Amino acid sequence: MTVGLNAFILVAGLLFAIGLLGVILRKNTLIIYMSLELMLNAVNLALVAFSRYNGTMDGNLFVFFIITVAAAEVALGLAIIVALFRLRQTVMVDQLTALSR
Amino acid sequence: MNKLLIEFLSGYTATNQWAAILPEIMMGVLALCLLAAEMVLPKNRQAWVPRLAIWGQVLILMIAFGFVGRCSIGEFQYFSGLITQTDVTQIMRGFFLVSSIAVCYLGHIYLSKQTLPQTEFYALVLIISAGMMLLVQSTHFVMLFVALETVTVAFYVLVAYSRTSQFSLEAGLKYLILGALSSGILLFGIVLLYGIAGNPELLGASRDSLNYGELMNFVILNMNNMIVKIGALLVIAGVCFKIGAVPFQIWVPDVYQGAPTPVTAYLAVASKAAGFIVLIELVRGPFFGLQDFLVPVLSVIAAATILFGNIAAVAQRNVKRLMGLSGIAHAGYLLLGVIAVMRGVDWAVYAVIFYLVTYLLASFAVFGVMSIAAGEEDANQELDHYESFARKRPFLGGVLACGLGSLAGIPPLGGFIGKLFLFVAAFQAELYGLLIIAIVGVVISIYYYFGWIRECYFSSSSTAVVKDISCGATSSDRFLLGALTVASIVIGILPAALPIIR
Numbered sequence: 001m002t003v004g005l006n007a008f009i010l011v012a013g014l015l016f017a018i019g020l021l022g023v024i025l026r027k028n029t030l031i032i033y034m035s036l037e038l039m040l041n042a043v044n045l046a047l048v049a050f051s052r053y054n055g056t057m058d059g060n061l062f063v064f065f066i067i068t069v070a071a072a073e074v075a076l077g078l079a080i081i082v083a084l085f086r087l088r089q090t091v092m093v094d095q096l097t098a099l100s101r
Numbered sequence: 102m103n104k105l106l107i108e109f110l111s112g113y114t115a116t117n118q119w120a121a122i123l124p125e126i127m128m129g130v131l132a133l134c135l136l137a138a139e140m141v142l143p144k145n146r147q148a149w150v151p152r153l154a155i156w157g158q159v160l161i162l163m164i165a166f167g168f169v170g171r172c173s174i175g176e177f178q179y180f181s182g183l184i185t186q187t188d189v190t191q192i193m194r195g196f197f198l199v200s201s202i203a204v205c206y207l208g209h210i211y212l213s214k215q216t217l218p219q220t221e222f223y224a225l226v227l228i229i230s231a232g233m234m235l236l237v238q239s240t241h242f243v244m245l246f247v248a249l250e251t252v253t254v255a256f257y258v259l260v261a262y263s264r265t266s267q268f269s270l271e272a273g274l275k276y277l278i279l280g281a282l283s284s285g286i287l288l289f290g291i292v293l294l295y296g297i298a299g300n301p302e303l304l305g306a307s308r309d310s311l312n313y314g315e316l317m318n319f320v321i322l323n324m325n326n327m328i329v330k331i332g333a334l335l336v337i338a339g340v341c342f343k344i345g346a347v348p349f350q351i352w353v354p355d356v357y358q359g360a361p362t363p364v365t366a367y368l369a370v371a372s373k374a375a376g377f378i379v380l381i382e383l384v385r386g387p388f389f390g391l392q393d394f395l396v397p398v399l400s401v402i403a404a405a406t407i408l409f410g411n412i413a414a415v416a417q418r419n420v421k422r423l424m425g426l427s428g429i430a431h432a433g434y435l436l437l438g439v440i441a442v443m444r445g446v447d448w449a450v451y452a453v454i455f456y457l458v459t460y461l462l463a464s465f466a467v468f469g470v471m472s473i474a475a476g477e478e479d480a481n482q483e484l485d486h487y488e489s490f491a492r493k494r495p496f497l498g499g500v501l502a503c504g505l506g507s508l509a510g511i512p513p514l515g516g517f518i519g520k521l522f523l524f525v526a527a528f529q530a531e532l533y534g535l536l537i538i539a540i541v542g543v544v545i546s547i548y549y550y551f552g553w554i555r556e557c558y559f560s561s562s563s564t565a566v567v568k569d570i571s572c573g574a575t576s577s578d579r580f581l582l583g584a585l586t587v588a589s590i591v592i593g594i595l596p597a598a599l600p601i602i603r
Contacts, residue, residue: 009296016289023282032278039285043292050296058311059295062243066288069250076254077277080261084270096271099355099480 008049015042029081029091033074040070118179121186122238124165124194128231131157132224139220147219151209154223155202158230162198182312184238192454193237193378196461200371201230203465206581207363210472211479217263226367229255233375240386242291242311245379249287249343252375253280256368260360268480272359279342279352287339293332294387297323313386321390333388333395340383344376344432347405354413357425359480365421366468369428374457377435381450384443392443399440400535407433407542414549420471420482423549424464427508430542431460434520437527437535444530452522458599459507459515459592466504466585470497473574490557497574498557500582507589509550510543515592522596 015038022035044063051059085091119126135154142149176187208222232251239245257280261273291311297303298310298319305322307315323329342349357365388395410430417423435456441449474490474497475482491498507516520543527536574582591598 016285019285020282023278029274029278036278036281036285039282040288043285043288046289046292046296050292050299054296054299054301054306054310056299056308056310058243058299058309059292062246062295062311065243065247069247069254069284072250072254073257073277073281076257077274077281080257080270080273080277083261083264084267084274087265087267087270096274098267098271099275099359 005049005053009046012042012046012049015039015045027092027094029093029096032093033077033081037070037074040066121177121179122184122235124161124198125231125234127161127164128158128227128234131161132227132231135220135224135227150220151205151223154205154227155209158198158202158205158227162195162202165194165198178240182309182314183241183244184235185240186238189378189381189450189454190234190238193374194234196374196454196457197230197233197371200367200374200461200465201226203461203469203581203585204363204367204371206577207366207465207469207472208361210469210578211361211363211475214475214477214479215263217265222259222262225255225259229259229367230371233371236375237378237382240313240382242295242313246284246288246291249379250284252372253284253343256280256364256372259364259367260356262364263361263479266359266478266480268359268478269361270359272356272480275352275359276356283339283342283349286335286342290332290335290337290339293328293335297326297328297332313382316387317389320387324390324394330391330394333391334398336383337380337388337395337398340376340380341402344373344380344435345429346402346432346436347409347429348402350406350409350429353429354417354422354425357428358419358421362421362468362472362475362479362482365424366465369424369468370457370461370464373428373432373435374461377432377439377453377457380439381442381453384439396440396443399436399443400532403433403436403440403535404538405433406430406436407538411542411545411549415545417549418484420484420487420553421480423484423553424467424471427546427549430546431508433542434523434539437532437539438523440532440535441523441526441530444532446526446530449523449526449530452519452526455522455596455599456519459519459589462585462589462592463504463507463514463516466500466582466589467508469578469582469585470501470504473497473578484553484556487553487556488560494574496579497582500586501557502554503586503589505550505554507593509547511547513590513593515589518593518596 019035019039019042023032026032026035044066047059047063081091135150138150138153176185178185204226205223212219212222229252232248236248236252239248257273257277260276261270263269294316295310298307298316300306303323305319307319309315320329345353384395407430410426410433414423414426417426435453438449438453471482503514507514510516510520524536
């Protein structure tokens with residue numbers, strides 16, 4: 001039995017939705033971060049699936065660019081979170097309100 | 102030597118197109134040179150780094166425009182469709198170079214008041230500038246994504262640059278989360294379009310479905326496909342995040358306030374400009390067939406953006422947030438131009454660029470004054486600090502008044518002509534409802550811009566000892582700010598002075 005394209009796209013869509021909800025609902029910056037990664041990986045999954053079923057290589061190639069960019073973003077994000085934690089002793093978004101006046 | 106390798110190399114050099122992106126490569130090399138110069142130069146010669154950055158960019162500007170001699174270069178595709186150079190991208194090259202030169206100068210003013218590492222700031226500014234030049238040239242979604250992320254990731258660092266200030270770090274974190282979110286949404290849209298346009302069972306399917314041209318043909322044939330529409334909406338939403346349009350504007354006031362003032366200026370001017378050119382290229386290219394669907398969507402966004410930006414700015418006392426919120430309103434006016442382009446008014450592209458140029462001149466004048474007037478903590482710049490500012494610093498007060506007047510759109514200044522062109526374009530595109538909303542927005546904006554000018558000129562604070570905000574302007578500050586103001590006035594009186602009007 002082979003798994004159809006629709007199944008892949010469904011899973012990718014679900015992962016993307018879980019990630020999006022996580023970013024919107026969760027309060028801990030680190031978990032928001034993981035949710036963002038989940039969204040990017042949903043995109044990767046969909047790309048690979050489309051690439052396989054359409055018979056083109058562009059999608060597979062694009063995935064590598066996305067992985068690289070995601071790595072750069074995470075490195076930067078963790079650096080900012082660590083610097084902020086040293087200054088404020090918290091990573092919860094509802095306590096980071098110095099700017100919202 | 103391997104014969105295959107030689108064949109490969111000769112084939113490669115036969116299609117050598119790297120000269121097409123020479124200015125971008127030179128920007129990258131200059132950025133690396135700055136980092137090297139910091140190591141080589143002795144401690145007491147470190148002041149050469151900003152000079153090298155600024156004069157290096159002036160040289161690149163001369164080379165970029167010396168090659169072609171004028172702003173129009175025709176249309177060429179390079180790297181098998183990854184980038185396409187047109188007149189618009191050539192003009193934008195100049196635009197980004199001028200704005201990064203100005204940002205380097207403002208950065209020099211800002212960094213002289215802080216104890217922060219210097220060189221990386223200039224290097225990142227140059228890399229962002231090169232990234233934005235490639236971003237507006239890209240006609241392939243992979244290229245678009247990579248250029249966009251180069252710009253965005255470097256911006257994360259710049260926004261959080263002042264790492265001893267909780268405001269800057271918090272702004273950096275907020276920009277990072279929402280920027281990454283918008284990239285994710287953009288990517289999901291791209292993937293849907295890639296998948297559906299490459300599906301061999303559909304009419305007009307393409308093997309190269311990430312390319313704008315191929316996608317445009319596919320979308321015209323399948324304009325009622327649900328997945329095409331969702332993909333296009335997600336891509337547009339991702340771009341709207343970057344330009345700060347409602348409902349994706351939540352990051353703008355916070356990030357503009359927390360970021361160092363030169364970075365705020367860079368975000369407000371160059372990042373927004375790049376977003377708009379990308380948006381125009383998308384709606385003229387791949388999404389050309391979706392006009393009937395996208396025009397109402399963008400019209401609602403434009404109306405909401407204009408009203409939200411202006412109404413929220415009225416009650417604002419922090420000048421950096423004020424500039425951010427009014428920047429949202431300016432994005433709304435520019436969306437008017439984009440919608441006009443979609444409705445077939447082709448010259449509206451030049452109206453948008455003209456508006457961006459006047460916005461650049463006026464914004465950098467205002468942000469320049471703010472950089473000079475800022476104290477040690479750069480996020481807290483309240484309107485009250487500008488009490489009788491013009492009496493203490495007549496020159497800076499005058500520059501500020503001209504810049505704000507141009508942003509508000511007062512007749513002898515450039516901003517007025519920019520708004521006029523945009524509104525005429527919108528009129529020709531028969532967008533009467535939006536036009537009324539835009540004019541209401543302009544009237545509101547005059548109120549808060551003039552509130553700031555009034556604070557400078559007519560505040561009656563004889564008793565209050567206004568704390569002396571900083572040292573005055575040096576002669577080179579005066580030169581830069583004076584040049585920006587004069588350019589604003591000249592463009593306002595003589596719009597044809599700008600070579601893009603033909």
